[in-house]
Amino acid sequence: MTSVHPRALDFPQPFLDGVIPDEAELTAGERVEAGKSYGFFTDTTLCIGCKACEVACKEWNNLPADKDRMTGDSYDNTGALSAHTWRHVAFIERIGRRGGDSTTMPPYQSNWLMMSDVCKHCHNAPCLEACPTGAIFRTEFDTVVVQTDICNGCGYCVPACPFGVVEVSDQDGKAHKCTLCYDRLKGGLEPACAKACPTDSIQFGELSGLVTRAQTRVFELHAQGQPAAYLYGAPETPGATGGLDWLNCFFLLTERPEVYNLPAAPSRAANRVRPALAAGLATAGLLTLAAAALMRGGRA
């Protein structure tokens, strides 16, 4: 029998006058409160590739769809995250690879790996660090949001993101990315993608609880005969490298990160500033010395 939150019994009517207060408590078991850290745990072993998350994201955020196109890449005609696509369900076909064929179907997404990719809302967000205008800020829910009215479209955030998430729109000249449904969180609602996910592959919640839930899931999968399952982006796991510390939106994967188009060891762009500056200064110094030596040699 499906468990129902006791508060759900307070709203038996089919049509409501307004938004249910703290609705996320009923849909995600989580009351959204400012000052706490929120994120997503995306369990790729549960993803069925339905793309409900993509649709819910576009619908809620009023994001335009791409005009009809076929990428020729499995069932993935979205292609990648972009300024107008903040959720992307990747289809990674493995039919025929590793000597397997389409008639063998070992458990847990054997012939297709599906993963709903999204902005990771990094703990040390490189896009936020790179933004010169302060348009990218950290919210009271510990998420990272671009304020389009302040963004000047400089695009510094684009190469700073180690995951290739942020993009400047050709149409409006502003940087865009997932806001983790900042407006919904402020209204006590669960983000649209997590609410729409029919298999709970995308789980929304307070970060510490999510990490515990994810670790339990990894142990379960190991016990069920899927030893390859691991977390990517949770504290002290692959993906939480290079000074990022952890990703508020982390994943359970069963293959190497590169297979899912995720970097094996992402890092903050800021880590490279000091060595790059030192190298630049050293080069300038050496060139000055060389020029001085040449001029002295010429006079002699």
Added chain:
Amino acid sequence: MKRITGIVTIVQESRFRLDPTPQRAPMLFLLSPDAPVEPQDLPALAETRRRVEVHYTEDASLIAAIAHDIRELPGRPG
């Protein structure tokens, strides 16, 4: 440049949906950088429900139009 009149119904950042005159489907617009209004001006248009005229161009890659100008029309709110 094409023109359409209607009421701004939903606003998200620099994107807005326009409900045109009856018998036409709502249209999604992205605000162009050359538009004389800023994203922060859009919510007021949705709140007042005044009829507006949008000057726009079609976009080659998106199912949305690019709004280059929005002008409030005289008359009572819709």
